[in-house]
Structure formats: C-alpha cells, structure tokens
Amino acid sequence: MKILLVGKNGQVGFELQRSLACLGNITATDRNTLDLTDDDSIRSVIQALKPNLIVNAAAYTAVDKAETEQDLAMQINANAPKVIAEQAKQLDIPFIHYSTDYVFNGQNDKPWTEQDQTDPISVYGHTKLLGEQAIIDSGVAHLIFRTSWVYGNRGNNFLLTMKRLATERDELSVVNDQIGAPTWSRHIADVTANIIAQAKATKDVTQFIQQHAGIYNLSGAGETSWHSFAKAIFELLEQQGEQVAKLNAIPTSAYPTPAQRPLYSCLDNQKLHQTFDIKLPDWQISLDLAF
Numbered sequence: 001m002k003i004l005l006v007g008k009n010g011q012v013g014f015e016l017q018r019s020l021a022c023l024g025n026i027t028a029t030d031r032n033t034l035d036l037t038d039d040d041s042i043r044s045v046i047q048a049l050k051p052n053l054i055v056n057a058a059a060y061t062a063v064d065k066a067e068t069e070q071d072l073a074m075q076i077n078a079n080a081p082k083v084i085a086e087q088a089k090q091l092d093i094p095f096i097h098y099s100t101d102y103v104f105n106g107q108n109d110k111p112w113t114e115q116d117q118t119d120p121i122s123v124y125g126h127t128k129l130l131g132e133q134a135i136i137d138s139g140v141a142h143l144i145f146r147t148s149w150v151y152g153n154r155g156n157n158f159l160l161t162m163k164r165l166a167t168e169r170d171e172l173s174v175v176n177d178q179i180g181a182p183t184w185s186r187h188i189a190d191v192t193a194n195i196i197a198q199a200k201a202t203k204d205v206t207q208f209i210q211q212h213a214g215i216y217n218l219s220g221a222g223e224t225s226w227h228s229f230a231k232a233i234f235e236l237l238e239q240q241g242e243q244v245a246k247l248n249a250i251p252t253s254a255y256p257t258p259a260q261r262p263l264y265s266c267l268d269n270q271k272l273h274q275t276f277d278i279k280l281p282d283w284q285i286s287l288d289l290a291f
C-alpha cells in the first residue's frame with residue numbers, strides 16, 4: 001500500500017511517520033514538497049504518486065493568528081482538504097483527516113458527540129469545520145478524527161510551553177475555566193494506524209473506510225482545565241527534582257486572546273470505541289507516558 005502522508009513535521013504528522021511505517025510505503029511531505037496553499041502542487045503530487053491512501057496531518061493551527069490571517073487559514077484548513085478529497089475521490093482511494101473540538105461553541109456540560117450541533121466561535125474553528133464539510137460533500141471514502149488539546153514532545157504545544165515556563169519564571173497564571181481533554185499526538189497516530197490495519201485486514205481498504213465513513217471523536221479520556229493540566233505537568237517536573245514556578249488559577253476574562261475559545265470542549269469518544277473497539281486512556285496516564 002502506498003500512503004501519502006501530508007504534513008510530516010507537525011506533532012501528529014511526525015508520530016504518523018512511525019506509526020504508519022509498518023502498514024505500507026510512506027511518502028511523507030512537508031510544505032516544500034506539497035504546499036497546501038497551492039492547489040496545483042496538491043494535484044500534481046497526488047497524480048504523480050497515485051497513492052492508495054492519503055492521510056492529512058497538516059493544518060493551519062495558529063488559533064489566535066488565524067483571526068488576522070483568515071484567507072490563509074481558509075486556504076489550508078478548508079480549501080486544501082477539499083482539493084485532496086476531490087483527488088482521492090477521482091482515484092477511488094480513502095482520505096483520512098483531522099479536525100478539532102473548536103468546531104463547537106463550548107456551551108455544554110457534557111462531552112460533545114459527533115451528532116451535536118457545531119457552532120465555531122473562532123476563525124480557526126470555522127475553517128476546520130468547512131474542511132470537514134468539503135470532505136464529506138466530495139463523496140470520498142473518508143475518516144475525520146476530531147481531536148483536542150494536542151501535545152507531544154515536539155512542536156508548539158502546552159506541555160512544552162509549561163515545561164519551559166515552569167523553570168524560567170517565578171510565577172505563572174493559567175486559566176481554570178476552559179475545560180477539555182489533552183490528547184497525546186502519539187496516541188492519535190497509533191489509533192489511526194490501528195484503524196488502517198483493521199481496514200487492511202479486510203483486503204479492501206477503500207470499501208472498509210467507505211462503510212465506516214464519517215466523523216469520529218478521538219481525544220484523551222477524562223477532562224481537565226488548562227490550569228489543572230499545568231499543575232499535573234508541574235508535579236511531574238517536581239518529581240524529577242525541578243524547582244517550579246508558583247502556579248495561579250485565573251479566569252479566561254483575565255487572559256484575553258485574539259481568538260475566543262470554547263469553555264467546554266470535551267469530546268464523547270463512544271462512537272470510536274463502538275466502531276473500532278479503541279479507547280484512549282485517561283489523559284493523566286498519557287501525560288505520564290509522554291513526559
């Protein structure tokens with residue numbers, strides 16, 4: 001199986017290079033070899049390679065910057081997935097893509113299901129939702145994994161930022177009224193590989209994915225606030241003998257950002273479990289493993 005992996009240097013993309021390696025021959029691209037702002041670049045790479053499966057881990061993920069770079073975010077998060085989906089449909093191959101908890105407005109008190117009404121409150125969330133819709137509308141065999149609060153050991157993420165600030169600063173304030181579920185990038189990649197392996201076992205990957213086509217929530221189990229997430233990171237640092245900053249809890253109103261974020265964005269992972277028999281562990285367990 002020839003797999004085209006788009007976005008090989010991102011948090012999830014990097015992990016996918018390892019997780020997908022045993023499933024086929026991977027061609028992994030970065031923005032120099034496949035630029036998502038250039039439709040012709042997308043088409044020519046896909047047409048030259050003629051892969052059997054496309055996995056897109058690339059996205060415009062700068063949530064705050066997206067508020068002022070709307071066109072670029074739209075191109076990468078909405079238009080590019082549409083073009084990839086059209087190409088995949090033409091080749092009759094499946095397309096795996098990732099989306100976000102930020103498609104919801106955060107006004108809920110229980111985990112969001114795949115059927116719940118979307119209502120993004122940021123440009124990033126809006127463009128990601130349009131990307132989802134374009135893929136579905138194309139009729140391609142697809143899986144869209146909605147994930148949340150992604151962290152890992154490379155790239156820009158909360159874990160690495162907290163690790164750095166914990167030792168650089170004397171005191172740090174983190175919001176405690178946004179609730180969600182941290183998800184380790186490696187687990188997202190491993191779940192993706194597991195599902196592709198399930199598809200391969202049926203001998204017809206496209207048909208398997210077509211039969212299971214849709215959106216799936218894929219996030220760490222449990223829930224926390226950014227403040228409690230930071231506290232857990234600080235505790236792990238202390239266990240390693242580090243001296244850490246004093247950690248304060250503040251409301252979102254005390255930390256204004258260009259983009260609004262959902263207050264409650266936990267995802268209900270039951271569909272993933274019922275369909276593919278896969279469950280991610282509690283977020284604290286994953287954090288321990290990733291640390």
Ligand SMILES: NC(=O)c1ccc[n+]([C@@H]2O[C@H](COP(=O)([O-])OP(=O)(O)OC[C@H]3O[C@@H](n4cnc5c(N)ncnc54)[C@H](OP(=O)(O)O)[C@@H]3O)[C@@H](O)[C@H]2O)c1
Pocket residue numbers: 007008009010011012013030031032034035036037057058059060061076097098099100101128146147148149150151155156185
């Ligand atoms: N990060 C989160 O907290 C989070 C939460 C929910 C959902 N998600 C979703 O999960 C998926 C993976 O996210 P991630 O955190 O792994 O992302 P990431 O670490 O920010 O990586 C994004 C990747 O996209 C690539 N990219 C950006 N613009 C591009 C372009 N014009 N052409 C080609 N590649 C381009 C980047 O390339 P460079 O390395 O060259 O910049 C980077 O490798 C995305 O769909 C994201 O929306 C993420």
